[in-house]
Amino acid sequence: MHKEFIPDGVLLKIYLEGNENAIETLVKRHKSRIFTSIYLMVNDRYLAEDIFQETFIKIINCLRSGKYRHEDKFLPWALRIARNLAIDSIRHKGRLPVITDSEGNNVFDYINIYDDSREKVLIDKEELQTLHGFINKLPEEQKEVLILRHYADLSFKEIADMTQTNINTCIGRMHYALLNLRKMMQKIPVRVK
């Protein structure tokens, strides 16, 4: 049976009216976009998990205290919170421990691997790491627009508002981000499945 799509604004409203399930629906709806964006911003799964949790805890606290402005769209609002937390964390990242295995890999890189065979995961992971590496080599402003447009699915207008720039600047940064990625890919190709 087809489930009716409930807009984010309505879910927020019914959450504030006491329906606990509404926040779970919002989390499930946006978790991949928000988590992928955070992960690419901080490049550390353990830290990304922390920021993801903290983002939603702030959202819940803000909703409970009546500080949420209903004219704000949920996803850009949530990503603004996540982005600010990510920026703060990057500034303090040097103080945080990274737990590694005997080969020096971050153990939290294995956390969400459930379905694939180990061999397949390792092949995929190598390619994904190459791609992650390319994204991390981008100038910070280009990387930010790429993450917010491609992974968070914000419009250029929403990104311009969030980063306090204008749309043309955002489009220009995205253009150069994609151009630079292509240049890097030509040197070390990433297989597209």
Add this chain to the structure above:
Amino acid sequence: MNENITQDHVLLLVYGEASATDQKRISEAMATQPELLQYYNELVQTRRMLDSIHEEPHPTSIAIVSEHSHDSHTEAV
């Protein structure tokens, strides 16, 4: 005339932000300007590659958020 169509317009098209009018103008421009068509194809290919990165939070993170929501609701009541 579509002589004002630039790569930025093509970028907006690929990311679904071109207006219906611009979509038509951009398509017409790409039909006559190979460099715009090539740019379009490159963007689509790059988008597809970027789509391969898809991360999910650990279920524990979701559980912590749900627990916090429940606790804050209980406190409020």
